[in-house]
Amino acid sequence: MSKFYGKIGYAKQIESAPGVWVDSIIEKSYRGDILLDQRRWNNDDKVNDDLNIDNKISIVADPYMYENFDSIKYVTLFGTKWKVKTITINRPRVVIYLGGVYNGKT
Helix, strand or coil: CEEEEEEEEEEEEEEEECCEEEEEEEEEEEEEEEEECCEEEECCCCCCCEEEECCEEEEECCHHHHHHHHHEEEEEECCEEEEEEEEEEECCEEEEEEEEECCCCC
16 A cells, blocks of 8 residues: 655635635645556547546544534645545545646646
């Protein structure tokens, strides 16, 4: 089993102007284990295939993660930010399933 150390991005909404809410990204560092390391290429009638990873990461969670797991947007792994597909809470751990490349706000 491989080890994981990287940043997880949380999107918290803040009010930038009266009635205007925008996502503010907060990154926190975590460590854990990579339970599954798998890659998949999708060819949806495109010139270049899309790379998805079907990785499963088990993180020893802190109180901040338990309180804000619903706002996790991405995990930085192998130098790239990956979208979070599914989160499973198995106290004291949180298992995060990753998907395609995250292209949102950082």
